[in-house]
Amino acid sequence: MKRRHWVRLDNASNIFPAARSDVDPKVFRLGAELDHEVDPGLLQEALEESFERFPLYHAVLRRGVFWYYLQDSDLQPEVRAEAEQVCAPLYQADRRTLLFRVVHHRRRVSLEVFHALSDGTGALWFLTDLLSAYTRRRFPGEAPAGGGDAEQVRPGASERPDPPPARIGTHPGAQAAEEVHELTQDSFAHYFRGRRRRREPSSHEQDFTREAAPAVLTVEEAEDPEDAWPEEGDQDSRSSRPPRRRIHRVRGTRTPDNRTHALELSMPAAPVLALAKAEGVAPTMFLTALFFEAIRRTDESAHAGATMAASVPVNLRQFFPSTSARNFFATIRVEHTFGQGDDAPGAVARRLQEAFSAEATPEALERRLHRLIRVERWPLARIVPRPVKDLLLSLINQANNRSLTVAISNLGRVTLPAPAQAHVGRMQFHVSAVRPQFCAITHDGQLTLGFTSPFVETAHVREYARLLTGAGVEVSLAAARTTEEELAGVDP
Amino acid sequence: MRTCTDCDLRVEGDWERCPLCGSVLHGAEPGGQPEPSPYPAVPLRFSRRRVLRVLTLTSLGVIALSFLAQLLFRHDAESLGALRTVWLGVVATWLVVLMAVSKRRNLAKFIVYLVLAAGGMSVYWDYLTQWSAWSLTYMVPILCAASIVGLLITVRLIRMELADYVVYSGLTVLLGLTPIVFLSLGWVGVALPSVICGALSLAVVVLLLTLRGGAVRHELATRLHL
Numbered sequence: 001m002k003r004r005h006w007v008r009l010d011n012a013s014n015i016f017p018a019a020r021s022d023v024d025p026k027v028f029r030l031g032a033e034l035d036h037e038v039d040p041g042l043l044q045e046a047l048e049e050s051f052e053r054f055p056l057y058h059a060v061l062r063r064g065v066f067w068y069y070l071q072d073s074d075l076q077p078e079v080r081a082e083a084e085q086v087c088a089p090l091y092q093a094d095r096r097t098l099l100f101r102v103v104h105h106r107r108r109v110s111l112e113v114f115h116a117l118s119d120g121t122g123a124l125w126f127l128t129d130l131l132s133a134y135t136r137r138r139f140p141g142e143a144p145a146g147g148g149d150a151e152q153v154r155p156g157a158s159e160r161p162d163p164p165p166a167r168i169g170t171h172p173g174a175q176a177a178e179e180v181h182e183l184t185q186d187s188f189a190h191y192f193r194g195r196r197r198r199r200e201p202s203s204h205e206q207d208f209t210r211e212a213a214p215a216v217l218t219v220e221e222a223e224d225p226e227d228a229w230p231e232e233g234d235q236d237s238r239s240s241r242p243p244r245r246r247i248h249r250v251r252g253t254r255t256p257d258n259r260t261h262a263l264e265l266s267m268p269a270a271p272v273l274a275l276a277k278a279e280g281v282a283p284t285m286f287l288t289a290l291f292f293e294a295i296r297r298t299d300e301s302a303h304a305g306a307t308m309a310a311s312v313p314v315n316l317r318q319f320f321p322s323t324s325a326r327n328f329f330a331t332i333r334v335e336h337t338f339g340q341g342d343d344a345p346g347a348v349a350r351r352l353q354e355a356f357s358a359e360a361t362p363e364a365l366e367r368r369l370h371r372l373i374r375v376e377r378w379p380l381a382r383i384v385p386r387p388v389k390d391l392l393l394s395l396i397n398q399a400n401n402r403s404l405t406v407a408i409s410n411l412g413r414v415t416l417p418a419p420a421q422a423h424v425g426r427m428q429f430h431v432s433a434v435r436p437q438f439c440a441i442t443h444d445g446q447l448t449l450g451f452t453s454p455f456v457e458t459a460h461v462r463e464y465a466r467l468l469t470g471a472g473v474e475v476s477l478a479a480a481r482t483t484e485e486e487l488a489g490v491d492p
Numbered sequence: 493m494r495t496c497t498d499c500d501l502r503v504e505g506d507w508e509r510c511p512l513c514g515s516v517l518h519g520a521e522p523g524g525q526p527e528p529s530p531y532p533a534v535p536l537r538f539s540r541r542r543v544l545r546v547l548t549l550t551s552l553g554v555i556a557l558s559f560l561a562q563l564l565f566r567h568d569a570e571s572l573g574a575l576r577t578v579w580l581g582v583v584a585t586w587l588v589v590l591m592a593v594s595k596r597r598n599l600a601k602f603i604v605y606l607v608l609a610a611g612g613m614s615v616y617w618d619y620l621t622q623w624s625a626w627s628l629t630y631m632v633p634i635l636c637a638a639s640i641v642g643l644l645i646t647v648r649l650i651r652m653e654l655a656d657y658v659v660y661s662g663l664t665v666l667l668g669l670t671p672i673v674f675l676s677l678g679w680v681g682v683a684l685p686s687v688i689c690g691a692l693s694l695a696v697v698v699l700l701l702t703l704r705g706g707a708v709r710h711e712l713a714t715r716l717h718l
Contacts, residue, residue, distance in 0.1 A: 064715040094597040462512035469500040476502040479511040480531035490533045
């Protein structure tokens with residue numbers, strides 16, 4: 001009789017099962033383009049190897065009376081030829097499946113993950129490990145260089161607060177995986193709840209607990225940003241912000257079968273970095289300002305006084321070192337009102353940067369996270385049955401969605417360990433979305449922007465591309481067929 | 493790679509028109525063959541779901557309405573008896589089918605739902621046919637006892653993990669104890685079926701707690717974790 005090990009899905013990650021819908025299954029995809037057609041047999045072997053190293057990825061999600069919980073399983077993952085849309089649903093209630101999948105199509109390998117399991121950084125570790133294991137098998141002659149080159153690139157420290165990929169992206173997956181096993185305490189308890197003694201379970205169970213222990217704080221949808229910032233540092237930004245400002249939201253026609261509309265713009269990273277540098281801002285805020293501009297140009301209803309808001313995730317591992325592959329990020333909301341002064345993308349980016357910098361400090365984040373954890377630990381909140389929690393969380397999520405125009409996520413510059421580095425070209429990053437969104441990732445000097453949206457309209461991406469090409473950047477587009485017209489000739 | 497002159501960008505894959513602006517793309521591939529797309533074309537899958545949803549909702553609506561309609565007929569409408577029985581049978585069949593479809597991934601849960609639905613319906617049926625307590629006397633105990641036996645067989649036949657069925661087995665057994673309550677309240681005419689059902693449930697409870705006590709406690713602790 002096998003007694004399964006389990007660990008509660010923390011309150012912060014609970015938002016993902018609760019906010020999951022047909023339109024937005026809360027799945028994200030990380031992909032890599034290799035220099036050859038993928039060999040499924042070797043990829044399967046590589047997957048089995050990586051899977052061994054990431055006990056967290058063995059978990060299935062189950063529903064308790066009060067909380068969701070992750071439970072260890074004996075399921076084995078299988079690589080498959082890509083046959084579903086980008087970010088197809090992964091978790092279905094009552095269906096005990098792994099919370100991730102690995103698919104391949106021609107030269108691409110993609111890892112899709114249900115967000116309650118892991119965040120972009122954790123998934124990037126897994127993908128890095130997978131790609132290393134694969135390329136080691138595919139090119140056995142090329143000995144790994146020991147990851148030394150990867151360690152040099154650490155953009156995070158100096159360039160803060162641009163969501164620095166910090167050690168994250170540049171952290172070789174294998175190394176990260178090993179560190180995970182060394183971890184004795186979860187980051188969540190470590191940083192925000194004070195020290196507690198933990199039980200010592202055995203072997204696999206031990207790995208599972210460590211990896212699955214809640215490291216999280218998805219502040220994202222959990223709280224009204226106004227309430228989240230009560231300290232004096234925020235006094236002026238609060239008083240300057242008129243109460244109850246209507247945030248411009250993008251509307252459109254839903255895709256025919258609720259699939260995520262995925263478009264991908266790739267370009268050399270250097271010219272874009274140069275453009276951002278010329279404006280004196282971090283790349284993420286520059287790209288965000290361009291996004292606002294693209295939406296303003298394409299949306300007639302975005303009048304002069306329109307306010308646009310974006311949510312930008314911040315990887316907490318850069319402030320609170322952690323090797324947990326679980327969710328460990330907070331989101332910061334930035335906004336801009338058009339028609340009040342200089343609306344040029346550069347000026348907008350500078351203002352966004354200012355607001356972002358003020359909030360992306362360890363002190364500000366820590367205050368906020370302590371607060372959230374207090375709410376989670378509140379006895380009354382704990383005894384509310386899970387279906388009621390789900391309902392409340394999905395209502396909070398909806399309210400929060402109303403205060404956002406777009407969402408942005410930047411994984412930054414990724415460096416893979418050898419020999420994967422040599423055989424991987426562009427990388428891709430997409431997140432299922434209820435609103436237009438882009439995700440950026442840079443590898444091998446190529447910046448890829450993965451645009452996702454629940455709508456068939458593509459005008460904002462067209463404007464975005466034109467803004468970039470207008471500035472002299474060479475852009476290429478890859479798109480998944482989505483609308484009924486585009487799929488007219490495709491047999492089911 | 494083809495280019496869109498309007499958007500001034502290159503388009504990967506076998507597109508004829510720009511996916512962004514819809515204008516015709518320029519520049520053929522050197523070999524004449526279009527370059528394959530980095531994304532596979534995934535056919536639409538929605539219509540099936542839409543049909544299923546419409547069917548389910550319509551069926552549920554019809555079932556609910558027919559239950560209400562039965563209440564409008566007088567108890568003494570003798571000629572309606574056969575018709576009513578046939579119609580309730582049809583409705584019950586559909587209800588079970590719908591439940592089976594929605595709970596197909598969790599057999600143990602389905603059995604609990606089945607016992608609740610079938611028990612509730614027989615009580616309702618009994619009420620429509622001038623309450624003679626046949627439902628509580630025979631139907632509910634037989635149903636509960638049968639479901640316990642059914643569950644035991646299911647667990648034997650299908651390789652289920654203990655965690656997957658232990659909670660719902662527990663619920664089934666608890667339901668099996670309810671006829672005892674009816675008996676003590678004097679709601680039943682003949683005691684035997686209730687006694688057999690109650691005894692069976694008690695036996696299973698004891699069995700479950702002695703053989704799988706640890707697992708049951710573990711599973712309950714997991715599910716009830718605060």
